[in-house]
Amino acid sequence: MLVAVIVSTALLATEYKSPPRLDSLRATLSFFVDPLKYLVDLPTVLVEQTADSISSYRTLKKENERLREEQLEHQARLLKFAALENENIRLHALLENSYKLGEQVLVAELLSVNMAPYEHIVVVNKGTRFGVHPQQPVLDANGVVGQVFRALPFTSEIMLITDPNHAIPVQVNRNGLLTIAVGSGQPNRLVLPFLPGNADIRPGDLLITSGLGGTFPQGYPVAVVDEFTSQPNKAFATITATPKALLDRNRELMIVWSDSTPVPLIAKPTTNNEETKTHADK
């Protein structure tokens, strides 16, 4: 009994002080446990597959047509995008600023398991076997989902941006105002607690990743501001935003590798006084 208590306390203390030290033990144990996650996920997969196989020829054809149209549209937009990217690189070169290029993605599928309530952590079916490592950004088709929190051999745990322990550096797309978006613990809700009452931000503003902090590459959409209230008796405004990514509906996620190491970006000229003021306020 005493042995059990001592050993578990020792484990707790070790992991609390220096998390990476026990990673190999966790990886070994996960060999026994990870199959369970796949097992629990099995019914969902089966339902999906049967739904796929019994969906009629008509619906499939319709979906195919729709996807084809969408693809065409995206292709056209990409043509323009390539030109814009090249132009951007040239401009950055003029500014003697480095530019991050070439991000690689890996599509991972969500396993429908529930690790713990109150924590917005999901499990996907790709792990260190595919080269996934902690702190990689995770996206879906609409925006940033979260970051890899822990990578095990066959699965990895992803912390969503709505987790109360998660914060992501963002930038208002309209004027470059920098701030941090913190998870609220509620699904589909972010809060921006560090902006003063007179900040230039309004409902409908798109928040994109600012690239500061080095975890998330710059320029991916994160959320849309949906409420801005400033109270005279408080130093900071209450701002909430809704994530762009479909956090609770998507099964396919993309884990991103950025090729270059994080680059300290020089503040853009559009980043106005507001931002310096925010920092001063903090």
Add this chain to the structure above:
Amino acid sequence: MQTNNAAGFFRIVLTMVLAMCLRILPWTGDMAALNPDWVLLVLIYWSLAVPERVGIFHAWTFGLLTDVLTGRLLGQYALAYSLIIYLCLKLHKQLRQFPLLQQGLFIFFCLLLSQLLLFFIKNLQHPAQLHAAFWLPVFTGTLVWPLVYGALRYVRLSRRMR
């Protein structure tokens, strides 16, 4: 005798695996907060029914596996489970005689103790972020205890495991 022993052990492990699956079952929305600690309930049953076979070591091992399964700090479930199984082993002779109501009360305190331990450890990590709903699994766990008890009793007696 030996085969019977192995079969019995296999049965215990199988129920534990089932309990762990139940533990991570995706419940929709707010229901997730109600999901009781199945692993602990099954462990308690086996430690009361066959104390010579399920000891603190088993509790500790399954606790560690649960830690990995649910992505906690390694060792917190291991600590909680081994403590509670220790209590159960100490008291199993009396507990077997208890009527269901009294047993339920004991289970309630076991679950409460385990949740308290987890609460302290969690509070060490990131203080004051827990909801009142954190304590709900204690109540639901007590409510499903008769179910677990009945089901596992059926499993145990279905082929005379002794």
